[in-house]
Amino acid sequence: MNQFKENHQFLQAPENARARALLKSMGYTTEDLKRPRIGVANSWGETSPGHFHLRAVADAVKAGIWQAGGTPYEFSSFAQCPMAVGKHGIRYDTPTRDIIAAEVEASAWIHMFDALVMISSCDKNVPGHLLAAARLDIPVIVVPGGPMAAGRYKGEDIVTTTLDAECWAYGVGKPRVSEDEVAALEEAACPGPGSCALLGTANTMQCMAEALGLALPGAATALAVSAKRLRIAKESGRQIVRLLEQGITSSKIITPENIFNAIRVLHAIGGSTNAVLHLLAIAYEKGFEKEINLELVERLGQETPCIAAVRPSGPYTMGDFDEAGGVRAVMKKIESTLKTDVLTVTGGTVAENLAQVSFDDSPVIKDLQNPVNKGGLAILRGSLAQSAVVRPTVIPPEMMRHSGPARVFNGQEEALEGLQQNKVQSGDVVVVRYEGPKGGPGLTEVFKVIGYMNATGLETKCALITDGKISGFAKGPFICQVSPEAAEGGPLSVVQDGDIIEIDIPNRQLNLKISDEELAARIAAWQAPEPRVTDGFLTVYARLANPASKGAGINLRLK
Incomplete structure (x- = not known):
């Protein structure tokens, strides 16, 4: 309670009657102002379905805070769901993570919050809040907004990617269904608020918040629009006051051991490659790079089977995953491989939390002896990259090894145009470069390229390599996430059309098949291209971005 005592003494002093008067103008009473000040960072907004329902979630959180003897102070936290997929605007996607972390950091300091509850759902909001938690050593709980229910179409569950596949087919001029059917899918795919109903980055990161011990058990997967979601929110409000009373701050939970557990869970659920970035960014924020790095990610990936058969790695939806037990059930199945004596926001340890977990057998969460895949995410290395990240559970078996000529594009727009114009042939290795943290700038999301490749029938004939995400x-x-990126003069920058690239995922290799001497000569002769942007916020990344291997955030260290 030291933080609370210090803040309380300052704000209750006669010289700060002005501050109390300002707060009373909003209806707070003298009694309210004597209680712990609990910030509630609510990323509600009308720009993202993952956040549209969060007013009710925040109301439940605040009710819990009042019940436990605190005073909640809600403030807005930026939310986004990219509309600019394949356009220049998508380059702002990753940077919003750091904007969100910075705004929460600034709000916590300037408003003298004693503790924080952060409510978020989507790709950059959850990791932004986790970064803020790492930066602020006060009690913190993350309340995920939860996944969207699956859509229904012709008697089957559908998710956003069901519609995506047809959109990309139209994008390359090879439609597979009528416009009327696309319109029908459009109406059915997203039946209500929440993060899209598969293990994309949004739901992966909500699972990471729970695996890190920063969200209450069950919080990651309860459906967005459900009584269960509101009950978890209310209990989170009560629990943040208890954490303040017990002096359990974020630094007691965000430890190398808990990040280790999160990486282990990431592999076990077969989550998004972007989660690697975000966990490395948290480790960098805390100065844990020696313990938490890509070498650890790779080792745990080799040791940990993927057991969650959730889309895109399996046939089931996030609602099915929650019904099967969610993150708790996965952690229970791999409990012997976890660090279980570490604290969580329950106030208890992982071991104490898991002692209360039971679940029925389910095809959604498989046995360790019969996994979806024998390993989790993988890190490739070789003459083309010191590191690159791959998600084996979504790769066709025949493409686990591939060797072919490079088809090089200097950016996502070039690549999309090239696919529309049939410039990519069977067997090619598509290279999309200058989309890394500094080159994008901002580490560009280029998934529309793989969408176009699939729509042209190349998913079992061509591979994609990028320094983007x-x-x-x-x-x-x-x-x-090829590192070093092209904009830093990495080997990717000197690949030429026709160069043979060898991919060997089982052996974790990614090689450019030219001689060492030729590679060195090309790198020596390389000249950086003109910057893609010369003003605005993205220039911060062109100058200060960390490499993907350290989380691709802004380097904020002065020493």
Whole structure:
């Protein structure tokens, strides 16, 4: 309670009557102002279905805070769901994570909050809130907004990617269904608020919040529009006051051991490659790079089978995953491989939390002896990359090894145009470069490229390699987050059309088949292209972005 005592003494002093008067202008009473100040970062908005329902969630959180003896102060936290897929605007996608973290950091300091509850659902909001939690050593709970229910069409569950596949087919001029059927899918795919009903980045990161111990058990997967979601929200409000009373701050939970657990769970659920970025960014924020790095990600991936048969790695939806037990059930199945003596926001340890977990057998969460895949995510290395990330559970078996000529595009727009114009042939390895943290700038989401490749029937004949990132929605032979990126003069920058690229995922290899001497000569002769942007916020990334191997955020360290 030291933080609370210090803030309380300051704000209750006679010299700060002005501050109390300002708060009373909003209806707070003298009694309210004597209680712990609990910030509620609510990312409600009308720009994203993942956040449209969060007013009710925030109301439940605030009710819990009042019940437990705190005073809630709600403030808005930016939310986004990209409309600019395939356009320049998508380059702002990753940077919003750092905007969100910064605004929460600033709000917590300037308003002297004693603790924080952060409510978020989508791709950058959850990791932005996790980064803020790492930056602020006060009690923190994350309340995920939860997944959307699956849509229904012709008697079957459908999700956003069901519609995506038909959209991309129209994009390359090879429609597979009528416009009337696309319109019918459009009406059915997203039946209400929540994060899209598959293990894309949004739901993966909600699962990571729970696996990190920063969200209450069950919070990651309860459907967005459900009484269960509201009950979890209310209990989170009560629990944040208890954490303040017990002095359990974020630094006691965001430890190398809990990040280790989150990485283990990431592999077990077969989550999005983008989660690797976000967990590495949290580790960088905390100064844990020696313990938490790509070497650890790779080792745990080799050891941990994927057991969640959730789309895109399997046939089931997030609602099915929740019904089967969600993150708790996965953690229970892999409990022997976890660090279980670490604290969580329940106030208890992982072991104490898991002691209360029971679940029935389900085809959604498989046994360790019969997994979806023998390993989780993989890190490739070789002459083309010091590191690159791949999601084996979404790659056709025949593409786990592939060797073919490079077809090089200097950006997502070039690649999309090339696919529309049939410039990619069977067997090619599509290279999309200058989309990394500094080159994008901002680490561009280029998943529309793999969508177009699939729509042209190339998903079992061509591979995609990029220094950008790929959405958790994507399914197909993609390798992303190549580091060093092209804009830094990495080997990707000197690949030429026709160069043979060798991909060997089982052996974790990614090689450019030219001699060492030729590669060195090309790199020595390389000249950086003109920057894609010369003003605006993205220039911060062109100058200060960390590599993908450190989370691709802004380097905020002065020493």
